[in-house]
Amino acid sequence: HRDLLEGDVAYARGRRATRVAKKRLSHARSLAGTADSRAFYAEVARALRGLVADRLNLAEAGLQTGELETRLKKLSIDDGTVRELRACLDLCDRQRFAPPSENPAEEARFLARVSTLMSSLDEAIR
Secondary structure, eight states: OHHHHHHOHHHHHHHHHHHHHHHHHHHHHHHTTSSOHHHHHHHHHHHHHHHHHHHHTOOSTTOOHHHHHHHHHHTTOOHHHHHHHHHHHHHHHHHHHSOOOOOHHHHHHHHHHHHHHHHHHHHHHO
């Protein structure tokens, strides 16, 4: 197992994808409710993109939402899950570039939504 982790980068990225995504989501949770809502939404987007990129062994940098959708559809991932991913990433983008709004309850609901989505994606991609 150790040789496989050290020798196969794709395998290693896939194995630690969930752990890294949860760590990023935990960091986003710590940013929730603070004055820096842009950082919160940026970290949530990084967690989502990172999970899918690591599971599929894709470069996270420059990964477009459309390309994510295409890759997930090729894997026969449920259309509802793919639409939810797109909706969450679009919301993150809108909130990162919109005037900051301080609504901790909205951020908490969004975190719960993203957490459920990440579980669904992780289970479907495996």
